[in-house]
Amino acid sequence: MKTVITIGRQYGSAGHEIGEKVAQYFNIPFYDKSILTRAAKDSGFCEEMIQNHDERPTNSFLYNLVMDTYSFGYNSSSFVDMPISHKVFLAQFDAIKSFAKEGPCVIVGRCADYALADFDNVINLFIYADDDFKCKYLIEHDKDVKNEAEARDLYNKKDKQRQSYYNYYSSKKWGRAESYDLCINSAKLGIDGTVKFITQYVEDYEKFHS
Helix, strand or coil, rough: CCCCEEEEECCCCCHHHHHHHHHHHHHCCCCEEEEEEEEHHCCCCHHHHHHHHCCCCCCCCCHHHHHHHHHCCCCCCHHCCCCHHHHHHHHHHHHHHHHHHHHHHCCCCCCHHHHHCCCEEEEEEEECCCCCHHHHHHEEEECCCCCCCCCCCCHHHHHHHHHHHHHHCCCCCCCCCCCCCCEEEEHHHHHHHHHHHHHHHHHHHHHHHC
């Protein structure tokens, strides 16, 4: 097993759970919130601060500054004046690269596919689902969601945040087929069926590239 798997996901599509099960199947690390812990440790930032900016859209227009600064590293003088949201993004960016260099793993969200664009052993997936599936999933798994109306409000809000974050920091479009290697509707196969589909895809990918 050599492949790093990144998973973008709609909120309520079970993308996180699917990612965990794929990682379990291959017996490889799974990274989601742990990205924040690594980013905090390596950058010296407070983890709470990183959590506050996690996958949140930014209102800043300094995208080019971010990428220019990243290319020169943290010691660039412009990094000092960079908005906190950009510093947090770069810290996560580096954490994702570090995880991928350590070996095969599953990484969920946080523009991981974009962070690993220069790696040649990565499969980029996007998990989505229809409204009924997402509503049912959130009502069953989120204790704060009591009905379909609350579920719809929640996943619409979260997906807007994720879309804004991804579209701002990457050169691609969130949820668009051309941004990924494979897009899967988890409502069609269910959680376990989607996991089986993904693991077969990865195994075939590894055979093809062996």
